[in-house]
Amino acid sequence: MGRFHKIYSAKCTPEEAFLLINDTECYAQILPYCHQSGTISHESPTSKLAYLVLGHGGMSVKLVTRNEYHAPKSIQVQLVEGPMEALNGSWCFESSLDGCLITVEFQYQFTNWLMQKAFESVFSKMVDDVLSRFSSIVE
Numbered sequence: 001m002g003r004f005h006k007i008y009s010a011k012c013t014p015e016e017a018f019l020l021i022n023d024t025e026c027y028a029q030i031l032p033y034c035h036q037s038g039t040i041s042h043e044s045p046t047s048k049l050a051y052l053v054l055g056h057g058g059m060s061v062k063l064v065t066r067n068e069y070h071a072p073k074s075i076q077v078q079l080v081e082g083p084m085e086a087l088n089g090s091w092c093f094e095s096s097l098d099g100c101l102i103t104v105e106f107q108y109q110f111t112n113w114l115m116q117k118a119f120e121s122v123f124s125k126m127v128d129d130v131l132s133r134f135s136s137i138v139e
Contacts, residue, residue: 001086001109002120008102008131014093017100018072021091021130024050030133033126035060046070049080054126059118063087077106085109102131 010017020026027037036053043049047068054061064081072093079087089106104127110116 001107002116004089004104004106004108004127006104006127008104009096009098009100010102010131011099013072014095014100015072017093017102018069018075018091021093021102022067022069022071022075024048024052024067027052027130031126031129033129036062040064057118059115061115083111083115085111104131 025038027034033054033056034052035055036051038051040049040051043066047066049064050067051062051064054063061083062081063079063084065087066078066080068076068078074093075091077087077089077091086107086109089104089108092103092105094101094103108119110119
């Protein structure tokens with residue numbers, strides 16, 4: 001199983017970071033490898049089904065996730081549908097002296113070994129891009 005864990009510092013409030021990361025509709029507009037994104041449905045006031053269509057190096061995957069959020073502290077992500085056996089993770093937002101600490105943790109397992117290796121090579125870059133682009137929007 002692949003794992004990803006990183007802590008970022010952003011010059012924004014936890015509320016601003018939470019709102020940007022939770023806005024799945026905007027991902028396709030600002031991330032070059034995200035071809036489509038959005039919300040399928042709101043299951044409750046603190047839960048939604050969201051989707052991303054990601055493409056890189058000729059490969060494309062559609063992921064549907066259940067995102068449970070506790071504004072402005074965290075977003076829990078769990079795979080509902082996609083070419084993976086597992087995808088679970090979280091985004092956590094904490095105040096810091098310079099703004100906000102964002103902790104990102106994900107565990108994932110693809111059904112296809114080739115996709116697993118391809119995904120591992122770009123996952124860190126994808127999360128870095130998300131936070132870099134969102135940081136530039138907030139700042």
